[in-house]
Amino acid sequence: MKKNFLPLLTAATLAACAPTAKTPATTPAATPETTASTPPAPQDYAAQAEEFLRNYSAEYQRLYTQSSEAEWRSNTHIVAGDTSNSGATARANGRMAAFTGSSDNILTIKALLEHKADLTELQVKQLQTALYNAANNPQTVADVVKRRIAAEAAQTEKLYGFDYKYQGKSVTTNDLDELLRKEKNPARRQQVWEASKAIGPTLKDGLLNLRDLRNQTVQALGYSDYFTYQASDYGLSREEMLTLVRKINEELRPLYRELHTYARYELAKKYNQQQVPDYLPAHWLPNRWGQDWSAMVEVKGLNIDPVLAKKGAEWQVQQAERFYKSLGFPALPPVFYEKSSLYPLPKDAAYKKNNHASAWHMNLDQDVRSLMSVEGNTEWYETTHHELGHIYYYLTYTNPEVPVLLRGGANRAYHEAMGSLMGLAATQKPFLTGLNLVDAKTQTDQTQTLLKEALNYATFIPFASGVMSEWENSFYADKLPADQLNAKWWELAKKYQGIVPPTTRGEQYLDPATKTHINDDPAQYYDYALSYVILFQLHDHIAKKILKQDPHATNYYGSKEVGAFLADIMRPGASKDWQAVLKEKTGEDLSARAMVEYFQPLMAYLKQQNKGRKYTM
DSSP: OOOOBOTTTTTTSSOOOOOOOOOOOOOOOOOTTSOTTSOOOOOOHHHHHHHHHHHHHHHHHHHHHHHHHHHHHHHHOBOTTOOHHHHHHHHHHHHHHHHHTOHHHHHHHHHHHTTGGGSOHHHHHHHHHHHHHHHTSOGGGHHHHHHHHHHHHHHHHHHHHOOEEETTEEEOHHHHHHHHHHOOOHHHHHHHHHHHTTTGGGGHHHHHHHHHHHHHHHHTTTOSSHHHHHHHTTTOOHHHHHHHHHHHHHHHHHHHHHHHHHHHHHHHHHTTOSSOOSSEEGGGSSSTTSSOOGGGOOOTTOOOHHHHHHHOHHHHHHHHHHHHHHTTOOOOOHHHHHHOBOSOOOTTOSSBOOOSOEEEETTSSSOEEEEOOOOSSHHHHHHHHHHHHHHHHHHHHOSTTSOGGGOSOSSHHHHHHHHHHHHHHTTSHHHHHHTTSSOTTOOOOHHHHHHHHHHHHHHHHIIIIIIIHHHHHHHHTSOOOGGGHHHHHHHHIIIIIOEEOSSOOOTTOOGGGGSHHHHHSTTOTHHHHHHHHHHHHHHHHIIIIIIOSOTTSOOOTTOHHHHHHHHHHHTTTTSSOHHHHHHHHHSSOSOSHHHHHHHHHHHHHHHHHTTTOOOOO
8 A cells, every 4th residue: 555655644743843922912901091991902813823823834844844854864765773864853853743742832722722713714724733733742741752753763764674584585575565466386475475574573562662652642632542633633533433434344345245255266276275265364365464456367458567567667657747747737846856766776775765655745845755666567557646646636735825734635535545546547448548558459358357456446445444443443542452462453354354364373473563554654544445435436426427438447638627626626735624525526425335336347247256155254
């Protein structure tokens, strides 16, 4: 999964700090000329809020930029044993935290919010955002915040500096992913899968420490735990968020049940296993966490790997930019190509980098960058379109109407929805034939195409809204005991995904921590599940109402109307309510209806394939 970097949450899992606004002025003392009965002059709270926000935002942006630069260095230049980058990151994030969580700022914000009725809606939204940021860094517990920031920086270094080994050789996560997509021998597959989990135990102490520090930080401003804090960014309680993600799981359960049964039987056949297991062995799947099974299916005529390998990595990034320009978006600013880290490091590089794709809004202005390791293949082709979705979202809401503090997605899921929407659009057949990546005369099997998409999108939901969200809820809100971390993970994987490990995975392992986000993007993985739901709602609207095309065979390329529709959603950033935006643009509330409908034609095929097979979910 591609995670865009939004330092409001990460560099500012930190948060922000700005010169404290002056506290609301008191009424002047009565002079001999004024009588005791003269009413005090009314306070202009809107003007006070404006002055505070102007000062706060300027300092916030300055410190945010410093923090982003330090985080960028920590992610792009990792040298074993060298802690200078993590030290610089901790210092920058510490300055950011000291500012956003300053007691004076918190008092001023709370005082101003007591006069909501006198403020503009935009001022209220900015003040609420500043208070949300403060809750992650309250200087009333400055020592806890400082220790949390240092612990996060140290965990990041461990996470991305780990030396993965397979058959005695150092390998990258890209190498392991490739092996899991292609290796046919079950014993070797198990070795690869186990190699990918070797990092877990090294992260256990750090993660348990971070759990305590993250909880203590937000408790200082009244949140019960870190999961509750993260859910509040949507305007939802912890219970409301869990209800929402469980509802999505239920809506997609019938489709997932068919896919799970199909995968068990098809993979048993592929690996020459006589016995079809009741649950999917984790190492049978073409992904380290079983979150994307699409590599199980190759659609004849739609395998563009050989074409992309010839065109090379640079072409993919430039082509993604051409796509956005064809919709009416501007060319990327030069800084994107000058400062991004887009391709794998040379084999002999003296340092490592984070290979997990991400998009960065460095200064909440025009400095936008992406961290990727693009290679000439379909996965990276989709990823480049996805990451540029984030980049163009940043650029579109960076406009004079949107204050610095509200330069974010309508909610966190919207950012992912935009990226994933463009990834989906860029892989549909009419789009690919338009680019001459696929011959227009090539006959492709529509059912197989839909199956491949379902094995990507539908299989992801139980992992994201089920396993990840439920585990982190238990971890943070229920204070899951240290001797039950792995057991809980596999209990959830079995319940939601129908997946089991190849061998017993005791508490000497920490398999959840092998997922990047558990460490450095905590308690918000449901963003991705919600983003898929939003993406299908947007795609359904674009296909049917704007392009008048079959949602399964669209070509957005060159449609200025599609570009205008997307820009209208992107432009306000977080200055408009996310639920209102969705309703206004698609005519419906958040619902998996469009996603279920999209895959409905596949259900008859799967039921036919699964006739006489044993269902275990």
